[in-house]
Amino acid sequence: MSGVGFVAKTAALTRKDLRVEARSRDTLPPMLAFAFTVALVLAFTLPDATRASAKVVAGFLWITVLFAGLIGFARTFEVEREEGALDALLLVPLDRSGIFFSKAAANLVFLALVEVFLVPVFGLFFSLDLSSWLMLALVVVLVDIGFVAVGTLFASLASQTRSRELILPILALPVLVPAFIAGVELSADLFAGAGLDDIAARGWFGILLFFDAVFLVVGALGFEFAID
Amino acid sequence: MIRLEQVSVFFGPTIALDGLDTTIEPGITGLFGPNGSGKSTLLRVVAGLLAPNAGRVTFEGSPVATSDEGFVRRVGYAGHSAGLYSRLTVRENLELFAVLHGRVRPDLEPLLEQIGLAEHSATRAGVLSAGLKQRAAVARALVHSPDVLLLDEPYANLDDEAAALVSCAIQEWWTPQRIALVATHGAKKLKAFAHGGLILKRGRTVVQGSYRERPEAETFS
Numbered sequence: 001m002s003g004v005g006f007v008a009k010t011a012a013l014t015r016k017d018l019r020v021e022a023r024s025r026d027t028l029p030p031m032l033a034f035a036f037t038v039a040l041v042l043a044f045t046l047p048d049a050t051r052a053s054a055k056v057v058a059g060f061l062w063i064t065v066l067f068a069g070l071i072g073f074a075r076t077f078e079v080e081r082e083e084g085a086l087d088a089l090l091l092v093p094l095d096r097s098g099i100f101f102s103k104a105a106a107n108l109v110f111l112a113l114v115e116v117f118l119v120p121v122f123g124l125f126f127s128l129d130l131s132s133w134l135m136l137a138l139v140v141v142l143v144d145i146g147f148v149a150v151g152t153l154f155a156s157l158a159s160q161t162r163s164r165e166l167i168l169p170i171l172a173l174p175v176l177v178p179a180f181i182a183g184v185e186l187s188a189d190l191f192a193g194a195g196l197d198d199i200a201a202r203g204w205f206g207i208l209l210f211f212d213a214v215f216l217v218v219g220a221l222g223f224e225f226a227i228d
Numbered sequence: 229m230i231r232l233e234q235v236s237v238f239f240g241p242t243i244a245l246d247g248l249d250t251t252i253e254p255g256i257t258g259l260f261g262p263n264g265s266g267k268s269t270l271l272r273v274v275a276g277l278l279a280p281n282a283g284r285v286t287f288e289g290s291p292v293a294t295s296d297e298g299f300v301r302r303v304g305y306a307g308h309s310a311g312l313y314s315r316l317t318v319r320e321n322l323e324l325f326a327v328l329h330g331r332v333r334p335d336l337e338p339l340l341e342q343i344g345l346a347e348h349s350a351t352r353a354g355v356l357s358a359g360l361k362q363r364a365a366v367a368r369a370l371v372h373s374p375d376v377l378l379l380d381e382p383y384a385n386l387d388d389e390a391a392a393l394v395s396c397a398i399q400e401w402w403t404p405q406r407i408a409l410v411a412t413h414g415a416k417k418l419k420a421f422a423h424g425g426l427i428l429k430r431g432r433t434v435v436q437g438s439y440r441e442r443p444e445a446e447t448f449s
Contacts (some may be wrong), residue, residue, distance in 0.1 A: 004330045012327045020315040023352075083353065083361075084309020087277055088368060091305050092328035093297040224295060 009094045013102030018109060020079050027075045028110055035068040035118045043125035054191035057126045058184045062143070065115060066173075066180055072110045073151035074168050076103050077159035090227070100223035104152040111144050132190045135199070139190065142208040143183040149215035150175050156226040175215075182208045229253055230274055230292075230376070230407060235283035237269050237431070244269040245280065246431035252409060255423030255438075256402055259411040266431040267411035268308060271378045274409060275305045287376065301329065304374035306382065310365040314354025318345055318364050321353055322371050329372035336371070342400065343367045344393045358385035366394055376407045383414040391417050 004012075021027050042060050046052050080086040089099060119140070123130045130136065154171040158164040182204040189199045199205075230252040237245040245266045252274075259267050272278040273285055276292040276299065285292045287299060294300055305311075312321045319336060326334035340346040343363050348356065353364060362385050369377060377398070383391045391414065398408060399421050409426075412418055419425070424438040 004327055004332055009328050009330075012324060016313065016316065016324055019320075020313060023315045079313055079315070082314050083312045084307060085311050085313055087272075087275075087305065087307055087309070088311035088325065089328075090277060090294045091275060091300045091303055092325065093301040093330065094328060095297070096295065228294070 006095065006098055009092075010098040010102045010105075013094075013099065014105040014109075017079065017102065017106035021106070021110070024079075026078070027072045028113060031068045031072045031110060031114045032117060034071055035064050035114050036121060038064045038067070039118065039121050039125055052126055053188075054128075055184065055188040057122065057128060058187035058191055060126075061118070061122050061187060062180050062183045064118060065111070065143075066147075066176065068114050068118075069107075069111050069147055069151060070169050070172065072114075073107055073148075073155045073172075074158065074165045076107060076152060076155035081159070086227075096224035096227060097220035099227065100152060100156075100220055103155075104148045104219065107148040107152055108144055111148060112140075115140055115144070128191050129193055132193075135196065136187065136190050139183060139186045139208075142205070142212060143179050146179040146208065146211040146215050147176060149212065149219040150179075153215070153219040153222055153226060156223055178207060179211045182211070229288060230409075231286045232270075232274070233284050233286075235273060235280045235285060237266075237273060237278065238281050243431050245273065247283070248428075248431065248433060249283075250426065250433050250436060252407060252426075253424075254405050254407050256398065256408040256410065256418075256421065258415060258418040258422045258425040259409055259428065260413075260415055260425060261428035261434075264430075265428040267428055268380050269431075270428065271305070271307065271380050271409060271411055274376075275303055275378050276300070277305070277307075301372070302375040303378065304369035304372065304376070305378045306365040306369040307380045310353065310361045311368060312353040312361065312364055315352060317350050317352050318356070318367075319349040321364065322367060325368050326371045331372060334371070339367055339370060339397075342393070343370075343397050344390065359387065359390050362386060363390060363394060366397060370397060370401055373401070375405065377401065377409070379408070379410045379412075381412055382410060383412055383417055395421060 080089060122128055150172050154168055157171065158167040161167050186199060186204045232248050232250050235245050235248040259270065261267050269278065273280055274292065276294040292299055316324065322336050323334060340349050343366060345363055345367060348360055353361065356364060362382065366379060366382050369379065382394050386394065395417060402408060410418055426436045427434040
């Protein structure tokens with residue numbers, strides 16, 4: 001009868017979170033509403049949004065993603081809190097890193113859906129050159145992986161406090177700075193039409209890869225202490 | 229066998245368990261005592277969900293810990309909260325926990341029938357009545373046929389008919405090597421089939437014994 005491995009159990013937990021969100025719509029709509037509102041306000045704030053520098057727009061984009069993401073991540077463990085399911089979850093034979101990866105994967109899906117919506121909106125509002133969309137997608141994925149690793153880990157810590165919505169940004173923001181600076185620099189280069197060789201030569205990809213690797217490992221190992 | 233050696237648990241100035249020293253042998257053991265006597269804390273400590281401030285808890289000689297996959301594979305726990313995902317149906321909840329316990333394509337029908345949830349299996353846990361939710365929580369604790377069953381007030385919110393279903397499920401689950409520790413105020417319901425009892429008061433054992441060996445235990449309430 002036994003035969004469900006680590007990956008299958010982790011995937012089952014991720015599917016559970018996605019199914020719960022599909023039914024409750026508690027996480028994604030607030031993230032989308034926040035992202036769209038900020039994009040709209042920024043578009044009206046700049047004197048001539050269509051001529052804003054690539055770096056300014058890239059900064060706006062990633063700040064919007066950052067705070068939209070934190071809104072969603074703060075709810076990471078809400079479904080477990082509702083009916084005391086965390087105890088039941090802690091009593092399943094699955095390494096704690098499995099719970100971490102399942103939560104991070106669900107957060108990654110939510111964040112990706114926000115970005116799929118947000119990037120074209122920014123493209124429209126700020127007349128961005130999105131011809132390098134494949135490269136941009138790579139940058140987004142690399143930033144997102146580190147972002148969800150840090151966000152999920154700190155969300156598990158913050159979930160055990162009363163003011164978790166406040167604690168999460170305080171814990172996560174300082175740590176996330178390198179990933180978001182890299183995201184801004186790479187996106188700005190892409191929006192400005194820089195070539196792949198120029199972008200690669202600046203080393204930001206390496207920083208992102210290093211950041212992702214470090215925080216995936218730290219998250220997987222540290223989650224046990226955070227959640228217990 | 230579950231062994232508790234000088235187990236103490238404090239919540240600030242409140243003493244929940246006060247140097248508790250006891251052994252829980254295979255069988256169905258009722259855990260009784262007034263409110264605040266430490267029953268729920270004892271169950272959480274035995275489940276490994278709460279680390280004692282002092283003393284140690286072992287199951288078959290090994291310390292209990294939720295990080296020990298071998299231990300949690302053998303434990304079923306239903307606490308005060310149902311431990312269910314409110315947006316998932318009863319069946320989806322049970323399937324999820326069965327899969328997490330390593331069951332491939334679990335056959336849930338017998339369990340659902342046994343505990344009287346078959347007709348509610350497609351209902352979301354969040355909209356179940358308190359009694360149905362309680363039964364679903366017991367079903368979740370039983371879904372992987374654990375060797376140790378820890379139930380905290382399984383008869384809460386249940387009418388006599390539903391309580392009988394829960395009692396029946398516990399009895400059918402039990403085999404001579406298994407341990408059930410059931411905290412309840414419904415002593416009469418449990419005494420009908422329990423093998424022994426443990427009365428707690430202010431975090432200490434007042435009386436412990438087998439119903440067969442200690443007739444005075446019939447006075448458990």
